Amino acid sequence: MQRFLLSRILQSILTLLAVSFIIFSMSRWSGDPLNLLLDISATQEDKALLAKKLGLDKSLLAQYGIFLGNALRGDFGTSIVTKAPVIDLLFERALNTFELGAVAFGVSLLIALPVGVYSAVKRGTFLDTLFRVIAISGQSIPVFWLGLMLIFLFGVILKILPTGGKGGVSSLILPSITLGWYVAAGIMRLTRTSMLEVLRTEYIRLARIKGLSEWVIIWKHGFKNAALPVLTFAVLLFVMMLGGAVVTETVFAWPGLGRLVINSVTWRDYPVVQATVLFLSMLYIFANLLADILYAYLNPRIRYGG
Numbered sequence: 001m002q003r004f005l006l007s008r009i010l011q012s013i014l015t016l017l018a019v020s021f022i023i024f025s026m027s028r029w030s031g032d033p034l035n036l037l038l039d040i041s042a043t044q045e046d047k048a049l050l051a052k053k054l055g056l057d058k059s060l061l062a063q064y065g066i067f068l069g070n071a072l073r074g075d076f077g078t079s080i081v082t083k084a085p086v087i088d089l090l091f092e093r094a095l096n097t098f099e100l101g102a103v104a105f106g107v108s109l110l111i112a113l114p115v116g117v118y119s120a121v122k123r124g125t126f127l128d129t130l131f132r133v134i135a136i137s138g139q140s141i142p143v144f145w146l147g148l149m150l151i152f153l154f155g156v157i158l159k160i161l162p163t164g165g166k167g168g169v170s171s172l173i174l175p176s177i178t179l180g181w182y183v184a185a186g187i188m189r190l191t192r193t194s195m196l197e198v199l200r201t202e203y204i205r206l207a208r209i210k211g212l213s214e215w216v217i218i219w220k221h222g223f224k225n226a227a228l229p230v231l232t233f234a235v236l237l238f239v240m241m242l243g244g245a246v247v248t249e250t251v252f253a254w255p256g257l258g259r260l261v262i263n264s265v266t267w268r269d270y271p272v273v274q275a276t277v278l279f280l281s282m283l284y285i286f287a288n289l290l291a292d293i294l295y296a297y298l299n300p301r302i303r304y305g306g
Contacts, residue, residue: 008292009289009295012289016281016285017283020278020281023274025064027274028269071278074087079264079272080271080272086271087275089260093260094279100175100249101252104175104176104241107176107184108181108184111295113230115188116195116221118131118193120196120199123196126250131188134185135187136182136189138188139185141181143178143251146181147205147247150177150178151164151174151251161174166254166255175251175252178248178252183238186237187233187237190229191226195223235287235291235294238287239284245258250262
């Protein structure tokens with residue numbers, strides 16, 4: 001098991017290094033920030049002075065070495081546009097994204113898990129068919145379209161919910177539904193599939209022969225075992241939700257990491273782009289590592305390469 005853990009940790013570190021270099025390189029290729037920061041009347045001497053100040057006069061590898069060394073100390077530089085420390089911007093926006101993601105994910109679990117279990121238990125019924133149609137629709141409907149329709153219905157026509165921005169609890173309702181809809185659909189389908197497999201096992205049949213109540217059989221014996229792959233997969237879904245919140249945050253003008261990346265790319269504020277994308281990549285790599293470790297504990301064959 002220790003060899004497996006060390007191997008996965010080493011792979012995660014190497015992956016993170018490769019991702020950091022790709023992010024660093026692509027942020028430079030997106031365009032020259034000097035053209036946005038300087039007036040059109042700026043001379044070549046002005047550009048050279050600003051490039052030296054920003055460290056853009058060095059080679060790409062030299063710039064990456066400086067970036068990597070500073071990043072290991074928690075220093076991601078200063079925003080070219082706002083002049084604020086990047087780590088402060090990242091922390092502020094990350095809290096907003098985590099707030100939105102946590103609410104959306106919590107609501108998704110509360111809806112998807114019981115519906116998925118019920119759909120498996122009542123397999124073949126009208127409600128099972130209806131829930132499956134809803135789940136497929138949830139994974140097919142574009143996020144931006146769903147967000148716009150919710151804004152039009154609840155914000156424009158009914159005028160009962162805010163259409164954007166970050167305010168009270170009410171401002172979380174529409175973006176959390178939009179963000180969590182796809183995740184809820186995925187968890188619902190996976191829960192149903194996992195629960196169907198568990199309900200076919202011998203120990204469930206034995207529990208029924210013993211005369212245990214259907215409630216105990218389904219929730220204590222069935223769901224307990226069916227939830228293991230679902231919850232493991234949910235870890236990855238949560239991180240994917242945070243990384244994919246850019247569309248939802250843009251539609252609802254939510255001040256999170258997604259909008260920060262969009263604005264930074266527009267202004268070629270590469271220190272902010274690098275830090276934000278690297279942070280999201282770290283979350284995803286860590287989630288994959290955690291999922292692999294959980295699977296290794298659940299399935300010994302994975303630990304020993306079986």
